[in-house]
Amino acid sequence: MSAPTPAADAPQPSLVSSLTRSLLAAVVLVWALGTVLVAWYVNYQIQHNFDFELSESAHRQLFVAPMYIPAAGEEIPAVMHEPPDTVHDAPLLLQLRDLQGRVLVRTAAAPETGWTPSLAEGFSDTDNYRVFTLYDPAKQLWLQMADTREERREASRNTLSGLVLLLLLILPVLAFIIRWVARRQLRSLGDIQAQIQARNGRNLEPLRTTHYPLELAQVGLGVNLLLDRLQEALNVERSLAANAAHELRTPLASVRLRLHTAIDQAEATAAASVPLSEAKAALQALETLSHRTERLLQLSRAEAGDTARFAPVDLVQLAGTLAQEFWQQPRALKRLDWIAPEGHEPVWVLGDIDSLAIALRNLLDNALTHTQAAVELSVERSPQPALVVRDHGPGVPTAQLPHILERHVRADSQRLGYGLGMSIVGSIVQKHGARLELRSPLKDGSQGLEVRLKFAGLSAPTAD
């Protein structure tokens, strides 16, 4: 028994790597989305802080800057000197303007002309600057302070690149952790696979499933049930094979022996013909062989019957045909009775007519073989289609009824086929999704056995 291997040209993806890949992709996506939101919020806060700082220092400078206003006749604008600052490398940008908008005082870094053509209190934006304007009504002066926009952009850029860098550093670590966790969790999968692989025709022990997580334990349990059934089937098959060889060879050996004896006797006595008794015995052995071969063929057919061949089957036609087949046997001619349902319309069910015939033939054969009484074959139309075989023999003890369908090879009788017939019926019934009901004694008596095969109805034939 070799394990199926994936085709070489189409490698199967590993569960660990596909799990790692999809988890990592999801994490990166969520992380990226989070980063965009954080970046937006951080940028908003940065701008807010810059604005706050700008307005703060504007208010402070309002006391300082007017001191630099040049006297009348001096050149405007005067340049205001800012105190040396070792902490901030950005120079102070300030303009003090009169009501006409002329720049009276400016810092060295500020332009000579006004930032904004018109003057209004609050924040305003130009191409390169963010400007805050303040009005002093007492001195009738406008004070403007500005940040370069480039400065603010740089602050945002630095913060964002820090965030992204952090993400890029963490991702490999995260990938490693996810992969490690996935591997660890899926290790039991490899373990159960190894256990299954170790099973074969000689080793069908149940898998150990106690230490697995719930889902895998359930898989293991399912496999164990399958192994159970397999073991049972193998046992029957083995004893069948062993018995079949014996059961088929015995009558063969008998035929050969009989014919040899007959020829020897004919030659010894120089007679032109073989003795009748030997020929009859050989024939008898051949009939036994035929019967046993038949059972083996039935068994293989019942096991192999596949639902793909299912077609509408008329139970009336099936039962009638089989009744006619049995009436050809002298033992059935007087004892077998065929009771058709009311009306002449067919009773349709879905199935394989040949398998159903095997099942019905086995039921009739059992009834005729195991009893000496009358046997009735009937078809019921309602409440659901059914084939019924009823015999008026001694019946079956109630305790034994449930065991009738169990497959077993009778070791005590050493007779192949005995005990198989009903199991063949059982597997055919199962393949047809039908129900088998046994009743003994009969409803209206103290003895007899009734076997009823109940089918799902088929309203109209779909056959063409």
Add this chain to the structure above:
Amino acid sequence: MRILLVEDDAALASAVLGYLQGKQFLVDLATNLGQARSMVSLAGYSAVLLDLNLPDGDGLQLLPAIQAQAEPASVIVVTARDQVSDRIRGLDAGADDYLIKPYDPEELLARLRAVERRRSQQTSSVVVRGEVSIDLTREVVKAKGFPVVMTPKEWALLRVLASRAQQVHSRERLLDALYQWDDSSDSNTLEVFISRLRRKLGTSLIQTVRGIGYRLAPP
């Protein structure tokens, strides 16, 4: 009586050939469909023993060629026991009878004798009453066009009633017909079987003649 045996298995063919020739039948052998087709049109056969699994096709394909003859041969289809579907297919296609492989030579002989008997009765005797037709020669009963399978006892009774369809049959005579199937038949049994025939073929088919017996309803 001349018989065509269509069989591709050489061992079985020679056994059947030997057996039937021993019983004074004239038998020809065809081992495939093509051969059988040309032989059917050349000689007038009374019966064809037809195996269905032939090397060049399904044996049933031969039926049209047989039925095209002026006096078509009776066809006995030979099928494996577990192939009920083949058997039904054969009968539906117009075969007259079937044999189940492996068959007893006596059974084969009985079928051929039946063919012989049917062919010797020149006129076909079919009794028709309403939707029921009773073919006494071929032993086929149909109701509303559907073939009805009769048990041997039912058939024994119906045959008596239908073979002299105008006549009233006494209870004793009808019981005699049943007696060959069941030694314990009493008058109750007769009622049971009459009612079963009525159930299968319609209540009006058989009339009770008070104090005397039964008869088939007049046409």
